Amino acid sequence: GAVVSQHPSRVICKSGTSVKIECRSLDFQATTMFWYRQFPKQSLMLMATSNEGSKATYEQGVEKDKFLINHASLTLSTLTVTSAHPEDSSFYICSAFGGLWGQETQYFGPGTRLLVL
Amino acid sequence: GQQVMQIPQYQHVQEGEDFTTYCNSSTTLSNIQWYKQRPGGHPVFLIQLVKSGEVKKQKRLTFQFGEAKKNSSLHITATQTTDVGTYFCAGPSGTYKYIFGTGTRLKVLA
Numbered sequence: 001g002a003v004v005s006q007h008p009s010r011v012i013c014k015s016g017t018s019v020k021i022e023c024r025s026l027d028f029q030a031t032t033m034f035w036y037r038q039f040p041k042q043s044l045m046l047m048a049t050s051n052e053g054s055k056a057t058y059e060q061g062v063e064k065d066k067f068l069i070n071h072a073s074l075t076l077s078t079l080t081v082t083s084a085h086p087e088d089s090s091f092y093i094c095s096a097f098g099g100l101w102g103q104e105t106q107y108f109g110p111g112t113r114l115l116v117l
Numbered sequence: 118g119q120q121v122m123q124i125p126q127y128q129h130v131q132e133g134e135d136f137t138t139y140c141n142s143s144t145t146l147s148n149i150q151w152y153k154q155r156p157g158g159h160p161v162f163l164i165q166l167v168k169s170g171e172v173k174k175q176k177r178l179t180f181q182f183g184e185a186k187k188n189s190s191l192h193i194t195a196t197q198t199t200d201v202g203t204y205f206c207a208g209p210s211g212t213y214k215y216i217f218g219t220g221t222r223l224k225v226l227a
Contacts, residue, residue: 042220043217044160046214049214108159
């Protein structure tokens, strides 16, 4: 099946620094990728839709200046958490929309655990 | 806005017992997807249901889409320890975009 990778898998940073997370679709092209956030024992909350070659679409309540998304190619989307604070600590998961024609679905990356000290 | 709720929130079962999780949407859905997330892992796509009243089976898993296309269920027969994880349903909310349900965490006691 389709493979999506994320890098890094785990990151610890100091408060005030910025962290970039990469999401790659390895064996298919994805014009649309999604970024989710998941707190412990909670559901996945959609943060934004990343569209190749255009601006991301953010969900209500998500600060676009804090969570910068860039989808520069058909296989790569990046999420940058700017000026991270402890409350930004979470599990960030990306997904890429793709697959066989008529059977497209979301393929999730393995996630990135962010801890802000 | 659109909401997708699941019950129960948690379920502990003895190995061999059956398990069911229910998914309810505040709006009519064109389709519904189910995912499984193992502890510490990421969601893995299980299935998509499209037709009203549709029932699909995957080995011990039975998925059903309600007649009104606002609810769905996942039933696992004779649970095994490998079934442990959180099961999410997800409904479409725009182009390619899906809203995830609240999830049901399953624990199987050996």
